[in-house]
Amino acid sequence: MKILIIEDEAELRETIQKSLLKEKYTVETAHDFTSASDKITMYNYDCILLDIMLPNGNGLDLLKHLKQLGKSENVIIISAKNALDDKLKGLALGADDYLTKPFHIAELTARITAVLRRKYFNGKSEVQLGNCTINIQERTLKVNQHDVHLNRKEFDILNYFSLNKNRLITKSALAEYVWGDHIDQADNFDFIYYQIKNLRKKLEDSNAEMAIETVYGIGYKLIEK
Amino acid sequence: MRLLNQSLTYLSSAFLVIIGVWSILFYINIKDEIRDSIDDGLENNKLLIYQKIKADSTLLLQREFGGNNFEIHPISTQKVPFRKDVYKDTLMYRHNEDDLEPVRILHATFKHQNNYYRLKIISSLIEEDDLIEDASYSIFWLFIILIACIFIINNFVLRKVWHPFYEILNSLKNYRLNTNNSPISVTTNTKEFIQLQDASNALIHHTKKAFIAQKEFTENASHELQTPIAIITNKLELLLESDHLxxxxxxxxxxxxxxxxxxxxxxxxxxxLTKIENKQFIQQEGISINTIAKAHCQQFAEYTAFKHIEIKIEEAANVQVQMNDSLADILISNLIKNAIFHNIEHGKIIILITHQMFTIINTGAKTALDSKTIFNRFTKNESKTQSTGLGLAVCKAICDLYQFKLNYQFIQNEHHFSIHFKN
Known part of the structure; x- marks a missing residue:
């Protein structure tokens, strides 16, 4: 899988690159409008991370450029602006997702994985992890063909883990994913802990070949057994 | 108190004093004048009586006033020394009034054919209490009429003269910094009003500049902070994944x-908050508060079950509000989250949706929150240090934007937050 990061801020570009390399993606970067424009003209990518505010150009114009080239790359916009206008414009121009800075690494990984899943599943909505089958459309989990009942939040959490397989998800990232934006996370961690505990028990009871590991007591990781 | 009426108050108290003092002086003067002329009349009478006595000495036998206005008593010189004329006020019984009435009396002593006599002549006086009563009435009416006249003149003339002032005042009252009003402009030739208008416009101009600068600063600062924060978070998260930790x-x-x-x-x-206050959420649509409330309660169902918090929604009406959908979402969800996260285990939440009103009642801390500061920014519960203390400030900002009324009450150990959608 080849991914292009278009971002002018060097530190952020490098951090994202490092994280994506962990996922075994091939990563290329562009730091301004011109180099980005050159790269998308010459090569094909599976996914493009696009910052809207670029030196010497607007990221939205790159979207238009892609459309003119007839390329159907998956584009995720990364922007410091949470303006609804930009979001709608970007999505209207063919972007697949819109992520507002700052974001958690786990959130970015999840968005990329989700976009790539959509692209390569060809309408299939099942993810296979060991002997577990997660059906995203129907929101069900099957272990060895047997249904395991999960409540809404438990399924959300499992899905998030599956999008971040083998990667650390911090409690804050998980809390933000579960609760959404504009929330004071005062009391949320014990609830997260409770949900994870239930989820673990259900996975263990059904002999699933995946487990949720606690990492340093600050986050979790989904691993295949 | 309005300017017009204020001047009226001052004028009427001044009038009250002036008219009061004037009427007392006037009364004293009039009384003196009346006495003088009565005394003159009495003296004239005396001289007439002396003349008549010279011609007809039977008058000396007039011992009682009777029908006449004089009486004469002989006296011995030893008993009463020869005296100057004395004028006095006294009371006498009047048949027609059946009462004692004031009269003016002249005591004079005269000599007739070597005998001394005392002469008393009377003349009726004005009844003072009647005079005072009548005068007071007239003065009272004078005062009322004066005040009424001034009131009418004030209202007709001054109102016209002050009209530009009120126009400027109204423009200032309706001025909103974040809308693009044109400068205040009233037609007047009065120098003071032109100065006031210029001063107001200058002040508005300065305030507007400061407001815009502040707005831009907050917006830029927040935007510029996003990227560094993103870098910090992401770098730390990557660091956490390192094996050598x-x-x-x-x-x-x-x-x-x-x-x-x-x-x-x-x-x-x-x-x-800045965006809300800058009115950057322009789009509006008909929003069903019931639907939003139910959706958010659903969203937290697992959490409330975990905390054993019971949520009840009582819908007495279907509330439709014209507002921005994201803001409606934030407003209702913030209140619901607030009620959930500041609740106690085995607590309860009741959501009442009645005509144009949304109320959320929750159990929680057993003491009332300070309703004066609760909606301020960075007001937070000391036990919840993780909280930003901005949740309710956001609600307040949204309600202010749409002129909804947001209230807090503490009733029977329960916290009540309510929004009136009609203002």
Missing amino acids: NHDDAKTISEVIQMTDRLKKLNKTLLL
């Missing part, structure tokens, strides 16, 4: 991440 380091890093999260949330919320 010991447990304590990881713990520290995670704590820093949590702090950064707080920073991020603060920044986002401040940006949201």
Whole structure:
């Protein structure tokens, strides 16, 4: 899988690159409008991370450029602006997702994985992890063909883990994913802990070949057994 | 008190004093004048009586006033020394009034054919109490009429003269910094009003500039902060995935991440507040408060079950409000989250949706919150240090934007937050 990061801020570009390399993606970067424009003209990518505010150009114009080239790359916009206008414009121009800075690494990984899943599943909505089958459309989990009942939040959490397989998800990232934006996370961690505990028990009871590991007591990781 | 009426108050108290003093002086003068002329009349009478006595000495036998206005008594010189004329006020019985009435009396002593006589002549006086009563009435009416006249003149003339002032005042009252009003302009030739208008416009101009500068600063600052915060969070998260980390380091890093999260949330919320106050959420549509409330309660169902909090929604009406959908979402969800996260285990939440009103009642701390500061920014429960203290400030900002009324009450150990959608 080849991914292009278009971002002018060097530190952020490098951090994202490092994280994506962990996922075994091939990563290329562009730091301004011109180099980005050159790269998308010459090569094909599976996914493009696009910052809207670029030196010497607007990221939205790159979207238009892609459309003119007839390329159907998956584009995720990364922007410091949470303006609804930009979001709608970007999505209207063919972007697949819109992520507002700052974001958690786990959130970015999840968005990329989700976009790539959509692209390569060809309408299939099942993810296979060991002997577990997660059906995203129907929101069900099957272990060895047997249904395991999960409540809404438990399924959300499992899905998030599956999008971040083998990667650390911090409690804050998980809390933000579960609760959404504009929330004071005062009391949320014990609830997260409770949900994870239930989820673990259900996975263990059904002999699933995946487990949720606690990492340093600050986050979790989904691993295949 | 209005300017017009204020001048009227001052004028009427001044009039009251002036008319009061004037009427007392006037009364004293009039009384003196009346006495003088009565005394003159009495003296004239005396001289007439002396003349008549010379011609007809039977008059000396007039011992009683009777029908006449004089009486004469002989006296011995030893008993009463020869005296000057004396005028006195006294009371006498009047048949027609059946009462004692004031009269003016002249005591004179005269000599007739070597005998001394005392002469008393009377003349009726004005009845003072009647005079005072009548005069008071007239003065009272004079006062009323004066005040009424001034009131009418004030209202007709002054109102016209002060009209530009009220126009400027109204423009200032209706001025909103964040809308593009044109400068105040009234037609007047009065120098003071032109000066007032110029001063107001200058002040508005300065305030507007400061307001815009502040707005831009908040917006830019928040935007510019997003990228560094993103870099910090992401770098730390990557660092956590490193294999060479010991447990304590990881713990520290995670704590820093949590702090950064707080920073991020603060920044986002401040940006949201700025946007609300700058009226950047323009789009409006008909929003069903019932639907939003139910959706958010559903969203937290697992959490409330975990905390054993019972949520009840009582819908007495279907409330439709014209507002921005994201703001409606934030408003209702913030109130619901507030009620959930500040609740106690085995607590309860009641959501009442009645005509043009949304009320959320929750159990929680057993003491009332300070309703004066609760909607201020950064007011927070000391036990919840993780909270940004901006949740309710956002609600307040949204309600202010749409002129909804947001209230807090503490009734029977329960916290009540209510929104009136009609103002």
